[in-house]
Amino acid sequence: MTDASTNMRLKLPVTCFILEIILIILFGALVEYDHETDAKLWHNQTHSDYDNDFYYRYPSFQDVHVMIFIGFGFLMTFLQRYGFGSVGFNFLIAAFALQWATLMQGFFHGMHHGKIHIGVESMINADFCTGSVLISFGAVLGKTSPVQLLIMAMFEVTLFAVNEYILLTLLGVKDAGGSMTIHTFGAYFGLMVTRVLYRPNLDKSKNRNCSVYHSDMFAMIGTIYLWMFWPSFNSAITAHGDDQHRTAMNTYYSLAACTLATYGMSALTAHDGKLDMVHIQNAALAGGVAAGTAGEMMLTPFGSMIVGFLAGVISVLGFKYLSPHLESKLKIQDTCGVHNLHGMPGVLGAIVGAVTASVATMDVYGEGMNDVFPEIVKGRSASTQGGYQALGLAITLGIALLGGAIVGVILKTPIFGAPPDTICFEDNIYWEVSLTGREVDSDFTEQRDLTLTPYGSPQRLKTHHQ
């Protein structure tokens, strides 16, 4: 079933070992404990143990960690025959990306005497960067080999760090929850990659490019975890005190409003008023994405709910009316619909952030302005800050689209072992699926083998019920 090109016997081990060995060497040469994780440095000064940032951020870090490995991993298990690949490749590329991101972000965030200092905040940032890669993974899900995914992750992490550096460091843009740096970047990067990797004959695998009852249940595990912990995601690296508190709360209300909008729109856009799991699993999360930039600002719960509501509406409409055209007109095959969950809501979040920033006043923020908009305290006007926020969105889109195009071309290299058009969305090509397992799964996917017998064909059903 696997021909030479898709056989990972040597390709995957070589890629994994080379990458990990490079990582280990670079960590040995460049990475040091920061003053909060180093035994000697920490004990040099006298301070309360609570001054250690670990206690401010570790609970948030673990919530983010769950979103990355369980949230993203299981959200993508909706495909009937790709559960191993969804959770398993998510696991692999995330484990690689967080190490590589530590180096890339450490390099751009500023070295200390030629060394990268790491602690819980760098761990959170590494997970954030990884999230961006996993969003792109969603666009190409089922159509790429693990080697392609690792290569993509390596380049995407690097470009993510560059873009993040330009926005946060050079332009003084605020984007705590990453509407721009994480969601917009990851989505449009992935969409460009999948565009370049366009498969005209992908319909040869369309019988597996859908969910079954139990796979939708597994996917809901991912959805709910992402939904619950998004307040921690957006607040994980905001300033201590009111900022973390406010950001978490704004996101909480944005998501709640988004969920009602999603259910309403899902029923409204269905011909028979039945809810569509694709909308529930994805659009209900758009409120978290859209609150990623403005969540730390004085958006108010009222504002957060409006933003979340709009995000839910846009996302469902995207799934229903835009995605089909993206594929037919623009040849963008977006497996998970990341454009609807991360792309458009990310852009919305960036715009909301720009507007909210442009109306920031000392009267509202008081001394807290320094936490949220240090540049404004340093003299930049609120409207200018808003302009920089908008500029940040434009730069993010530019780097994501250009980078995605280049990386897409690189990934076309046949040696990376992409699956043939007839065996996409199929675990059996890269995973050992026991005969029992195969049969089992065949049984409940109505699929006997990898030939393309259409699912539940009428006469089959008839005989089935005779």
Place this chain on the structure above:
Amino acid sequence: MTDASTNMRLKLPVTCFILEIILIILFGALVEYDHETDAKLWHNQTHSDYDNDFYYRYPSFQDVHVMIFIGFGFLMTFLQRYGFGSVGFNFLIAAFALQWATLMQGFFHGMHHGKIHIGVESMINADFCTGSVLISFGAVLGKTSPVQLLIMAMFEVTLFAVNEYILLTLLGVKDAGGSMTIHTFGAYFGLMVTRVLYRPNLDKSKNRNCSVYHSDMFAMIGTIYLWMFWPSFNSAITAHGDDQHRTAMNTYYSLAACTLATYGMSALTAHDGKLDMVHIQNAALAGGVAAGTAGEMMLTPFGSMIVGFLAGVISVLGFKYLSPHLESKLKIQDTCGVHNLHGMPGVLGAIVGAVTASVATMDVYGEGMNDVFPEIVKGRSASTQGGYQALGLAITLGIALLGGAIVGVILKTPIFGAPPDTICFEDNIYWEVSLTGREVDSDFTEQRDLTLTPYGSPQRLKTHHQ
């Protein structure tokens, strides 16, 4: 398959949008950041960032949040054909209820110059109130439309806030983990609703009103998360310091003892000594419910274990011997058996709380008395406090039963689109279930369609083996 009345095409969107728009307007008019989430107010005073309640309570909040969305949601997925409805409607009504609860509780907990101030503690309280609604959901699971559920949530949240206000504010009753306000209230409210909605012909759907192997596995995800995080639930809003610490620990031991009692009783009450998943999934949690009132008191681990043990015994006996009679004699069709998990253990917890309060002494509590029983410090006698606790239980039962009856009548309105007796416990009526998915599920529920062919009938098995 869906006739006009159960078609949600317009009913659900209209309900969701009207409710959310009302929420947004009221939030805009009434809700403000409290001094810990407002940038200006927080920075007005000088204090350590750790003084922000966020760091005391956010980890507990997230555990509670997981219980509400994963715990309750997956606990109810035990039904073979109602996984989407269990997790999905749980998600919808919880997202609505937490917003509505913010307003109702804020209103009763005291306005500040006409404004409701919110922060992490109000978020926890909103989740608590939501939990109560989800308990009632368990009683009517599979027999109600999403519109009915949203209407029920709106009324129940309101009555919850009234009852909570009477108990905690007017009577000075202690109920940190909500044995009374959350569990007893939610259970008896839901039982009364399902009584009013009694369906004499529900047995037409009985072939779907049971679990299958994989659905019991999904349900265990809910059970285990509820069990693990119950210590966080009961301690989430207790006083800082020893109180949170003690409450979590008491609950931890109560649950452990309850689990052994549950396994023992489950085997003992089975004719062939085989464990029943229904008991494990539910009764093992009764120890958390029963520790909801006394958990913050000086119950001692010893006392907690006795309470947990009793709760487990009562709960299993309820499932085995009481539930059948509730349906046959009292016409109460309690899908999830909430009477056994939340009803009786809730009452037990209230009684334990009253007794524990009535023996409270300064000798045992010392200065800590002010955290646990401020009324006693203010002069109320311990026995009087115990009396008030008992009174709180009586009031809770009264409001729950009366409220449930009224709301049940309201929910009978045909326009709300309840499913017919023949299509209860069935996702396909409100959810898009792909043909593949249907077939799949049919395949593994032995159910060909929505007619009532008995499951796994012998001759079917025979032919099945030819």
Place this chain on the structure above:
Amino acid sequence: MTDASTNMRLKLPVTCFILEIILIILFGALVEYDHETDAKLWHNQTHSDYDNDFYYRYPSFQDVHVMIFIGFGFLMTFLQRYGFGSVGFNFLIAAFALQWATLMQGFFHGMHHGKIHIGVESMINADFCTGSVLISFGAVLGKTSPVQLLIMAMFEVTLFAVNEYILLTLLGVKDAGGSMTIHTFGAYFGLMVTRVLYRPNLDKSKNRNCSVYHSDMFAMIGTIYLWMFWPSFNSAITAHGDDQHRTAMNTYYSLAACTLATYGMSALTAHDGKLDMVHIQNAALAGGVAAGTAGEMMLTPFGSMIVGFLAGVISVLGFKYLSPHLESKLKIQDTCGVHNLHGMPGVLGAIVGAVTASVATMDVYGEGMNDVFPEIVKGRSASTQGGYQALGLAITLGIALLGGAIVGVILKTPIFGAPPDTICFEDNIYWEVSLTGREVDSDFTEQRDLTLTPYGSPQRLKTHHQ
């Protein structure tokens, strides 16, 4: 299907009730709140609420708690017909073990005027001890009755406490994450038990001793939770401040490196380059085990990654080449392959800890030395500390192997109701599995009953669709 000996109708209730009653009596006689959970003691002194250890450790405790109940529980659900037993018995023995461990560890860790004082740290230690029992459970999974498991837990917890006391208290060995005390002990104890319980005719159940597609998906839930929260596990009881921070970070990088090694080795050792779920589910976790001793030391991220990488390589090689020989040559039937996940990586972790300790210098640790190596501050040389660490490993292996042999003999007692060779790895013997459920599961395990009819034979499928 269940004969007298395996009927749990009386055996399980008697065991559960006697054990729980003994626990309750002993708790009543011996257990008291510590000064951080007792209302009076805590309020006797003036201090910040944050001084309460609850706020330092409760988030870590909950992560550990999730690993014990969800992580271990679901990791073992990979068996096609043993999902109830994996999660359910894990739940039962863990609930018992954490209570019993509280007493045993409290006894050995030092009584206060004849009383055991408990709080969040004792809760974490109880969960740790429980983890060790669950590792042993993995070795005998599917071949033991719940009564046997409770008896095993009772003895193992006791021996665990003895071994832990010798290492940590008498020898001053450091083992914060339990590479020795938890993983090595649990693995070799369990391996010895399963050796004594050797079943020459176990192949009569081999048709159920494997996974199916959906059971591998459930198992991944366990794997990912163990992987994500391992940093919390290793850092849960290390000293406040830099120690907890550093330990979590070292573990984070060790696991990431381990994951790449696992994927590489899994593909490399497969004849067709396909990834094996057994490796991904287990070997990817070896990095956490191997960082259990040295994680709190100044191992550096660089060192942690090397350790994790080696652990992953060793673990996959163990599954591929060692396990088969353990069964054929040494008659060790290790259901979950705990030797590869906990045994060898645990020994590796112990060795790494000994080496790291032997090179500890004040120049590196500064004032922090007192947190990590108090014995060295008291005058013990680093190399001596390393020697003690190695001695700790030897003692652990000795107690585990000897204890496992004795307990194995005890468990052979027929009355404990072990399943016959023909009905191992089968839920139906101890669990009520509804006919529907049976059929369902039959349907997707292709297994009609407990005979060995080959799976998914063509004509079966045909008749199925007639």
